[in-house]
Amino acid sequence: MTARPAGPGTGPGADAAWAGYLDALEAAVRAMDGQLLDGQVPTADTLGALAGLTPPAPPVPDRLQDRRALLLAMLHDVTGRATARRDAVAAELAALPHRRAPRRADAPATLGSTLDILG
DSSP: OOOOOOOTTHHHHHHHHHHHHHHHHHHHHHHHHHHHHTTTOOOHHHHHHTOOOOOOSOOOOOOOOHHHHHHHHHHHHHHOOOOOOOOHHHHHHHHHHHOOOOTTTSSOTTTTTTOSOOO
C-alpha cells in the first residue's frame, strides 16, 4: 500500500479539524431531527448552525470515513422528515378556505382613478 502524499486535508491537524466538523454537523442534525420529531419547525438557530458549517479541506481522513457515511445517512433521513413535514403543511394550507378581504365602502372601485401622474 502506498502512502498518501502530505498536503491539505492530511495529518493530525486534519483529523482534528474533520472530527470537530463532524461533531458540529451531528449536533446540528440531531437538534433539527428532534425538533421535527416533536412536530416543531426547526429554529433559526438550528438552521443557522447547519448553514454556518464549513467542511475542512478534503480529503476526509480514512479513520473518519465510516462516521461520515453514518452522518450522510442521518442527513438523508432528516431531509426526508423535513420534506414530509413541508408537504403536510402545504397540504393543510391548501385545504384552508380562501377568504376574500371585505370590501370597504370608502374604497375606490378602480385603482388609480384619481392618481395624477403628470403633476
